Amino acid sequence: MDSGHQYSGVQFKDATAAQASTSPRENRVVVGEMDFFSKEKNTMASVELDLKVPSLGIKSEDLTVNTGLHLANTRSDQSMVDDGMSPHEDDKEGKSELVAMQAELERTKEENQKLRAMLNQVTSNYNALQMHLVALVQQRRASGNPQGHDIEAKSSNKHEGIVVPRQFMDLGPGGDIDEPSHSSTASRDRSLSLRSHTAKYTREDSSDNGWSPDKASKLTASKATEQAQDATMRKARVSVRARSEAPMITDGCQWRKYGQKMAKGNPCPRAYYRCTMATGCPVRKQVQRCADDRSILITTYEGAHNHPLPPAAMAMASTTSAAASMLLSGSMPSGDGLMSSNFLARTILPCSSSMATISASAPFPTVTLDLTQSPNPLQFQRSAASHFQLPFASAAPGLATSLSPPQVFGQTLQTQSKFSGLQSAATAAITADPNFTAALAAAITSIIGGGGNHQTGNNNNSHSISLLHIDISSKIEIDDEDKLAF
């Protein structure tokens, strides 16, 4: 976007979830380049959207469009009230000002109507796209195409293709596995290592839920299956390597240290943390410095959150969720029971050559996102005038990037491999930059929270307002065609 251009922007008011030590000024994340405002660029000094995203979908009536013109009106209102200008004192001046105000009011009304019309159009477009996606999915399932992932995967690669934020499936406890056939085949080889861990994890999880070993025998088969799935989800790990002097990278979650051990072959201790944002959250992470290069911090995430996440945490959550889902999905060519590291690497990070590695020989299938290859994780940073385009989905014709609210843990981007790959890369890189994370957190908080209402990860199908390019002081640009230059 033309940085010198006075473009329309979205001023996020609610940035309470911003983490780190961002100043209020930094929290005023301006999200601009909203295409549906492009025609208004010259007329609006500042477009302020108060987005109140409902739990399901977008309803234009829920989008309170504050064009910012209230500033002018406020000024006028204040002049009426505070200035104490009495008609008796200055009738002519008062009348002329009144006329000017009425004219301005009329103009603002017209602009408001235009904006509402545009929003309605955008909403209808979004709904149409969503319907199209549903049709595609149903078509795929009806045809029983085992390679059905290609439908969405291919469409996601086309700019003119229809890409709609996927209705992420929930792999968390009680969640449904979207494609059990895949999972069952792919899990055949994992089942061996699962056996030894399922009981352990159920015991651990029970500690918070009053579960006792005696109850184990009473578990139904479905319960056991659910717990096995949970254990499976926990087993998949995502390791993030990043250069950091801090003892821990900022990922937006609240962690409680519950142990520290000296690991073999590494003089640096390994710290164990568990998520404390909700009781019973099974997510753990390990933090350890690299033995070879102690400036490298290795953070390994494991598990799926069972609670809504703050926006800052969604970045890493999406990363690990996407990677874990990719590991656990049946979409990988695993006929021989071995994961194809090349395949997965390209899947998780299709744009990179060596940044993502998948360890199939490790006790746990682990995706390693290496952010240390470049001196700065944000090496792909562009010029100051560039913008960060959230890679949550590709753009539809005439639309900017669709910003679907990042889904929380336990949900997957399984069928949009490239999509998840970009998301993984971006989110991992983003989370390595606390400032960017905080700024992004402020932005997304305003979108999805509408004032603090975090999404629930289980049944929320909402997609917040689309068409957002985020323009933040620290900027990245990512799109399908222009891959991250790791």
Add this chain to the structure above:
DNA sequence: CGCCTTTGACCCGCGC
């Protein structure tokens, strides 16, 4: 007082 970290003990799986 509540939350957190620390740290030794304990559990478990695995290899020999």
Add this chain to the structure above:
DNA sequence: GCGCGGGTCAAAGGCG
């Protein structure tokens, strides 16, 4: 069976 290593528990103490 035993030892090793990874992972977790839980009591004790610190801190705001």
